[in-house]
Amino acid sequence: MRRRTLLASVLAAAGAAGLAACGADDTSGASGASDGAASDGGASGGGVLDTVTVKGAFGAEPTVTFDAPLSFSAPEAKIITPGDGEAIAEGDALGMHTAYIDATSGEVLQSSWQGAPAEFLAVSVESNGQEAVSFLTTATVGSRIAMLGQVTDSQGKSYQVVQVSDIVSKALPRATGTPQPTPADQPQFTLAENGAPQLSGTPTTPAPSTTVATVTIQGEGEQTAEGDTLAMHYTGWKLSDGSQFDSSWDRGEPFSFTLGQNQVIQGWDVPLTGKTVGSQVLLVIPPAEAYGEAGQSQSELAGETLIFVADILGAVKAPAA
Template sequence: MRRPATLLLAATLLLPAATVAACSGGSSTPSPSNSSATGSPSSSPTTSAQDEAALAAVKVSGDLGSAPKVTFDTPFAVSTTVARMDTKGSGDPIAKGAMVQVDYAVFSGDDGSKVGSTWDTGKPDVLPLGSLNPAFEPLVSTLVGAPMGSRVVLGIPGAPATESQAAQPSSVMVLEVDKVVPTRATGTPVTPPAGLPTVTLDSSGQPSITVPSDATKPTDLVTQTLIKGDGAEVKSGDTLTVQYSGWLWDGTQFDSSWTRGTPFQTQIGVGQVVKGWDQGLVGQTVGSQVLLVIPPSLGYGDQEQGSIPAGSTLIFVVDILAAH
């Protein structure tokens, strides 16, 4: 299970994710001075002056790099997403489409209580700015071009009740950008042994494969590092941010985060993905690219899974971009 703050970030900011075949059951900058900037909110054309005033009244204090103190009058409510720069960092400008590591805290507009905080868990999250729900363009436009290390305040509208979920109040999010996350594996190339599917990368890092005609389907999991990253070791329970593509043994591609245009996030080692991922990725290092050849027993077994026939041997190339 994801922690509450991460769940809110994924559910509200990211575009709806396609079903990822790796999931079990079909299913996770010039350097200006570090100065305070209570600038005007960045908003969409439909944002009202009332929404902007509500966000401007949110008070944030504390040093960058540590959990902020946030106060506001309740109930807090906005009708559309609105964002403002709170404090500028001192790093390089954040590029359009960048993937960034962030810390954030979320507060209920009903009573100001904290919903969740990565500062509390000690586990920052990863936000792909090129893959956010269009409703969060105010956040993107506030961050793009801003110096790394900046802190932004975001007002998020509530949601009405549905058959499966109670009504959600508006919320306040304070978000700080820690660093840029690479969009592809980075590290030392490793020469794989003969007989495995051959992986070729295009200029962006997107992989394609060729399965040798004399190759034999393995009965056990094959885990082959293709690029050895120098980041932290992946531990069971970590939330991974990855780029991946998956193929059947005959070379037919059935899924790819590259073609969807956004990295995939999942918790690893706890049954959120097929066993071949859990067994093959735990113990790898951040920055690595890993080839996984997964026998049916560690994939979907004798169950058909969308375009994946029953009894399929699966091939994945996974770039491990971040773990937290």
């Protein structure tokens, strides 16, 4: 699935997803603080976060102060405010609002509270390292956390940053809700035990002129809306021969993007608006609403009508003004 690169992260050891969602074609023993300042424990860098003050209620834009430039030689991570929500385990995907502050200048580089997208962070050793997993699994949904690390923007410029994130939700592992019948004239598929879809032979569905979206599991969560950051599991096939070309299930982590921001193909951006979290949607997308006749960045999909089975696992809405 194509997604435009905004700012890419190298903050793996600190557990940060990045200054914004990365392109996809592509610490231990933390404790809370009672006064809104960074607390003791849970650090690998010698307690530099003790000099950082974070104020503000969970869900509201944090006020982060420190004497700049803030110097550190290793990532750190701490829980600022413990949450009272679900426990976090390896393999989860966390919906977060995040502010990134330049450690050198003290200026905000990017913030969900100032119009930047929310993000989903995979609690995964492969993506974010063992230190991040060890730290994040000490937190719970509803926690505010702070981290120190380094990020690199899309032009290759690196920044040392203070990251403050509110963990607002945890994505579902698969679509869950009420199964709906798949029309006989649409591609048929089965689900593995873990929920991963498998196409049932070479499809005979005629190529549509516009995207056909069929809800095959009706979820019971909130409705998606433009500006929401979604976490998705999906598999995609070519209608022409039924061959698979992409799958987040195979990668072992959900895919995330911000709905209605032209970060994905049109056949995703529009039909997934107004669906409920927990739903599974079968999409049959013509070339004009996929990668076009020329293929754009996906030359192997030039002129192809595409089939997707997409699970809507979570949605993070923009913070309230």
